[in-house]
Amino acid sequence: MTAPNIETIVSLAKRRGFVFPASEIYGGLGSSWDYGSLGVELANNIKQSWWRWLVYERDDIEGLDSSIIQNRLVWKYSGHETTFSDPLVDCRACKGRFRQDKLHDVKCPNEPSACAGSGKECDLTEAREFNLMFKTTVGAIASEDDESALAYLRPETAQGIFINFANVLNTSRRKLPFGIAQIGKAFRNEVTPGNFIFRTREFEQMEMEYFCQAEDAPRIHQEFIDGFQRWFQSIGISAANLKLYEQSKEELAHYSERTVDILYRFFPERADENAQFDELMGIANRTDFDLKTHSKKPEDAEGKRLNSDSTEDLSYFDEAKKERFYPYVIEPSAGVNRTILAVLMDAYTEKTNNKGETRVILKLKPELAPIKVAVLPLAKNKPEIVALAKQIKKDLQPAMRAVYDDTGGIGKLYARQDEIGTPFCVTIDHESLEDDAVTVRDRDTWEQERVKISELKGYLQKRLS
């Protein structure tokens, strides 16, 4: 089973320390979220799984970590300064501000039952384009209006990869095809963020730009579409909650030849099945737009898109073909936060215990679980038991994330570990002092097994892998 809706996850996440509202003690900051001690581990495990799968296990992808604030010219030539915007309308009656293309999703404040723009009193202005990039100024400048110091917070990590193409190519001595992967924060000044961590102004991306010959691009594109569906399933997302969406010609970004989105069933409570799904990841064939646009004075077919600011030509010389050209780019781009949400929703399970009470179990894949094993003393007031439990935690730690917990009775501790997705609990009791064995409890089956302390690490490693 999966969570019935996002609200169930919001509540669990706050209660157990996965995600908190940001700036909560000051009334928050419109759909901003902080990650608690379990959330940061889950996020790191997802990021590491993605990185391992692409950068470590394959032999054709390099990593990168570029700056959030880059020279403004990056965003001029990427097209973001002119085209990265949403159409905004103001309402003269309620003073509200809305995205024109999302009016039906927003309620009119004056008419609670009506969508914005459709109420009796609604009096909308013409739409104007609102750029989604956060602006700031760099350096000590004379006035805030000084355009020379204007900079943006990156709205995507991708451009940091394109502008470093030559640096990576030269230092890695790669030949086509190869990719550059990056994980990092991005910022979009969304007019209507919401749905918990689904759409936030500050978020984290996992992006990879794969450079190849034009003729290989369609095949490689399809391979990543197939591959990432497998990857999402490998981290515990069920195939039944994933769906592909082929963008229509009208929806495609100007640089894209083909884009396929991987959707997840984020809204299972909606009656219309199509409306249950929303974007988890996009995989685009960006053609040769990116390297061309950032190259010194390249001309496209119509002789346009001159770039006199760039100091580099980012074309590639193919030694076998004796040919120089701009590589095509396949871009699989996923959100860390949406992946966290999908993983939590898919792992959410309710189970009835023998007293007829409903318990929550988070059936996370062991690889993603924030804690792999919790070591629990059955009697907190017995120093030998506590000491043994702490020693066992210490011995397990180098091999797997282990915690020691004595903050409640054993039933409560089990319930807590089930809710946060810990695959195994190890209980140290009075007998442990005699028989050098402990009880290992399985999160999903609640079955218990007695295991010798000397064999515990190997036993757990085997069951966790």
Place this chain on the structure above:
Amino acid sequence: MTAPNIETIVSLAKRRGFVFPASEIYGGLGSSWDYGSLGVELANNIKQSWWRWLVYERDDIEGLDSSIIQNRLVWKYSGHETTFSDPLVDCRACKGRFRQDKLHDVKCPNEPSACAGSGKECDLTEAREFNLMFKTTVGAIASEDDESALAYLRPETAQGIFINFANVLNTSRRKLPFGIAQIGKAFRNEVTPGNFIFRTREFEQMEMEYFCQAEDAPRIHQEFIDGFQRWFQSIGISAANLKLYEQSKEELAHYSERTVDILYRFFPERADENAQFDELMGIANRTDFDLKTHSKKPEDAEGKRLNSDSTEDLSYFDEAKKERFYPYVIEPSAGVNRTILAVLMDAYTEKTNNKGETRVILKLKPELAPIKVAVLPLAKNKPEIVALAKQIKKDLQPAMRAVYDDTGGIGKLYARQDEIGTPFCVTIDHESLEDDAVTVRDRDTWEQERVKISELKGYLQKRLS
């Protein structure tokens, strides 16, 4: 030995793909840097070592990952809005802008040999305070002057911890003493960034706030001062290049009772030994300032510092003592980027080969090395050798970061792996196809040993640990 100066590291870092100038193809962006495929691995290894040491191996520290953009009120009550500034002066003659307290470090553009402010033509204005926080605006607002939408990029991760104190306390059920650790980006609009990645406007912090009773604070403070010196040594920084600096009463931040900096010898080329050292990390006893200032209407001794904006009281109730109070905070705060620089400088070694040529070896601790083992085919044109090498890389990968490399002759490949700090090279030759063995070469001694392929993983794991 260590690097003779930072410039040596800048050159190595660019040449081998650790660090590149950010936005380089657009002329850069004043002391901004991007991390290449080796730099991102080194940074991740440093961060993971810090995190493992604090969060995993101890039993008293929780992790956190809070937002970069928080409610503006966080920075009002932390004091950053009013006090986080540098004194700036303008020169009417050269139109330059300088930090008043660093004038002697900057050359006057009109008088190349003179310090700014000391030249004949220098005509400085009175100093004015320049706030170092980057500003931005959140949401779609009517005008850029709309104060209600003003927000800052965090200049430190610490405040994200303080404002989440109650959330973490409640979900983790901790009792004093305990800590909250966070790693993340921070931004300071420095007037004079520089010295490579030593001082940049965008940087990454590793901070931990340790909450305790007032009477335990001095002892715990000293324990972290001692502990972090050991940690820096554990990641390969030699004790001879570390030094403690006790801040004087005049230098202490207003909230601090005692602050000790750990300095590193970043500038070994300077004649004055004191000038060779600069800050790597600060460890402060912040008293009870932070939780008090963010608490709803707390009064200090003078009845000041009312906070009517906060919705929470962040005091702590001690059940044993039946007492409510604001915990003291010990803060060890280190920069990821400065740690990278110190690690690279300390690992830098030159060695003369038997032809009398000088070679660079980066003697990184295996734990920090971006690549643990490079698998190299001796003959690239022999398909069986290439296939065997790729298979060996694949078999090693789950246990250790391994790469396959065939982009040069074996001498060049060894030299490259030495320069990027790879502890071991594994060479597959013609004989390997017969005797099922490979040659393992040690980075530091250049000694070679023949090892059975079936024993290779265990052999390397043992030598890497």
